[in-house]
Amino acid sequence: MTQAAISANSSVLFHFDITLADGSAAESTRVHNKPSKLQMGDSSISPAFEAQLIGLVAGDKKTFTLAPQDAYGMPNPDNIFYVDRSKFSGDAPAKVGSIIGFTMPDGSELPGLVRDVVGESVTVDFNHPLAGQTLTFNIEIVKVS
Incomplete structure (x- = not known):
């Protein structure tokens, strides 16, 4: 049986670690071992982030960097x-x-x-604390449905 790959309407369970441009840790789901859940296409994250996930399957790991406007946006x-x-x-x-x-x-x-x-x-x-930052994401796909 082939694993489901992430598509435009997948539900995705994944771990992530976010680091700042200077290499310091900003956030991680691994600290409390609680992966994040995402519904692709629901506008909860940027299209640039979603594009990085398309085609990945459970077990895949990927590292990518997003500019501020593609991560948490610019401070308003x-x-x-x-x-x-x-x-x-x-x-x-x-x-x-x-x-x-x-x-x-x-x-x-x-x-x-x-x-x-x-x-x-x-x-x-009240801006997101990571707004305006270039961020590197290390993700690991746990489950795709």
Whole structure:
């Protein structure tokens, strides 16, 4: 029996390791041994990433590098907000470098990175932390269906 190859509408279970341009580790599904699941064609990842997966089968490994616009995109200045310091608590202080979850009107939580604190104004960046980065992906296909 031949293995199913990844096509435009496959469901894919895969491990990935992401490294930055300087070689430092950014993210990995192997840390907790929880592979990522992807439905090809659902627009959850970039067409450039999907194109790297087409034709692969379970057990295949591949390494590729994507430019920022093909990975997590470029930072959007509209995703940077200025929040009053009083909105922060002792549990989640306004400290540069902190990632804090903010509850959205629909009840979901969106992580924001505190970029700057000046007086009572806190600059919070809601762009993906890897936006604007050239990234190298090491992937291993676990299952294709």
